[in-house]
Amino acid sequence: MSKRYLNKNVYEAAIERIDYIIDTFPAFYVSFSGGKDSGVTLNMVLERAKLKNRLPVPVMFFDWETCYKETVDYVYRMMSRPDVEPYWICLPEAEDNGSSIYERYWKPWDPAKRDKWVRPMPDYPFVINQDNMPEEWREWYDPNSYTLWIVKKFGDWLANKKGVDMIADILGLRTDESYGRHMLVQAQKNRRKMRKWIYQTVDNGEKSWICLPIYDWNVEDVWAANGKFGWDYNRTYDRFYWAGKTLNEMRICNALGEVQKKDLDQWHEIEPETWNRLVERVQGANFGAIYNNTNLNRMKTKKPDNMTWEQFTWHLFNSLPPEAQANYKYRFDVIFRWFEIYSRDKMGLEKWWFDTKKEAKAFAKEKGISIAYVGSWETMANFIIKRDWMCKKYGFKESERTDRAINALFEKYKDL
Numbered sequence: 001m002s003k004r005y006l007n008k009n010v011y012e013a014a015i016e017r018i019d020y021i022i023d024t025f026p027a028f029y030v031s032f033s034g035g036k037d038s039g040v041t042l043n044m045v046l047e048r049a050k051l052k053n054r055l056p057v058p059v060m061f062f063d064w065e066t067c068y069k070e071t072v073d074y075v076y077r078m079m080s081r082p083d084v085e086p087y088w089i090c091l092p093e094a095e096d097n098g099s100s101i102y103e104r105y106w107k108p109w110d111p112a113k114r115d116k117w118v119r120p121m122p123d124y125p126f127v128i129n130q131d132n133m134p135e136e137w138r139e140w141y142d143p144n145s146y147t148l149w150i151v152k153k154f155g156d157w158l159a160n161k162k163g164v165d166m167i168a169d170i171l172g173l174r175t176d177e178s179y180g181r182h183m184l185v186q187a188q189k190n191r192r193k194m195r196k197w198i199y200q201t202v203d204n205g206e207k208s209w210i211c212l213p214i215y216d217w218n219v220e221d222v223w224a225a226n227g228k229f230g231w232d233y234n235r236t237y238d239r240f241y242w243a244g245k246t247l248n249e250m251r252i253c254n255a256l257g258e259v260q261k262k263d264l265d266q267w268h269e270i271e272p273e274t275w276n277r278l279v280e281r282v283q284g285a286n287f288g289a290i291y292n293n294t295n296l297n298r299m300k301t302k303k304p305d306n307m308t309w310e311q312f313t314w315h316l317f318n319s320l321p322p323e324a325q326a327n328y329k330y331r332f333d334v335i336f337r338w339f340e341i342y343s344r345d346k347m348g349l350e351k352w353w354f355d356t357k358k359e360a361k362a363f364a365k366e367k368g369i370s371i372a373y374v375g376s377w378e379t380m381a382n383f384i385i386k387r388d389w390m391c392k393k394y395g396f397k398e399s400e401r402t403d404r405a406i407n408a409l410f411e412k413y414k415d416l
Helices: 010-024 036-051 069-079 111-116 135-139 149-162 179-186 219-229 236-242 260-270 272-281 285-291 309-318 322-346 357-367 377-385 400-412
Strands: 028-031 057-062 084-089 167-171 192-195 198-200 208-211
Touching: 010 036, 010 167, 010 192, 010 219, 028 036, 028 149, 036 057, 036 069, 036 167, 036 219, 057 069, 057 149, 069 084, 069 236, 084 149, 111 272, 135 149, 149 167, 149 208, 236 260, 309 322, 309 377, 322 377, 357 377
Parallel strands: 028 057, 028 167, 057 084, 167 208
Antiparallel strands: 192 198, 198 208
């Protein structure tokens, strides 16, 4: 769907949306990451809430442990304001480690790894950890879960705490960062919509509505607003600027995720003291910093000349540790079954699997069918080479099975 431009600027549109949220919802909170987008969102919400006598504003920050020092300092400055009702969450939950096939998941604030934490856990009175978390959270909190239940359940919990039947979760999310984010606004399936930029999903609870008041901003708008209004911001971005990063390259999110791993190389340049501790904390961090932006991870891969892609796939498979082999065997089996059902049985194709991606694309073009109905061994090999544990190109997502596998891994290696 194409963009439709209005006779107003994005700041005016965002203010109108925030006013609508404050006027419509009996309770609201800001999901704060310490980044530039959630920062400008929080500043606008605080200003409008003051005008409408809705202070203090609840603010939720999930602390990933692997944060830049300037991020921690900025979050504290915002959370300690008298017009903020702070919830600073430091709880272990399984997270992606996109840079290692051996330690595929790690847990921030893992009590078993306390001596290796990247930094000490903050002890401010508004920090929530395993020792002081609300009793209601203990009913569904699982430290080995991969699904960020704390974040997803927080809205309903806060709504119940405040005695309201619906609550707005205000996010500083911009759709120009990716097509996936654009579809958060455009998608209709499996969600209820109050406005295009206000929606509810099953995962986020019965009372919580996701609100995206700056969805149509670009990165230049963010910095123009910070400059014009003199808002406080994360000083890590100054370091990015001094290091020659472009505006779109400046990211302060979780360092180790499948998407974020491409930015690992900037840590040792921006904050070397934190980088040194990160290397000790999580396996594969240094490897990722060196190779995640090379051909190994993001460009065309090559195989030995004396092997087919099928042979190379199984050669790579046999070199993996047992847990990784079990994961890829399961996912490969599902992929093969999918192609048999849809390509062979439903599409009537006699052939649907090829050695190279080039052969697969040529066949799809010849038959006039979608490339989704043909697969290749080259793609399978790339799942292993690029450490794509989930095989996302073929549609895998996190699931209950993933959670069970993570639980088993943490239980097996809990004493290491």
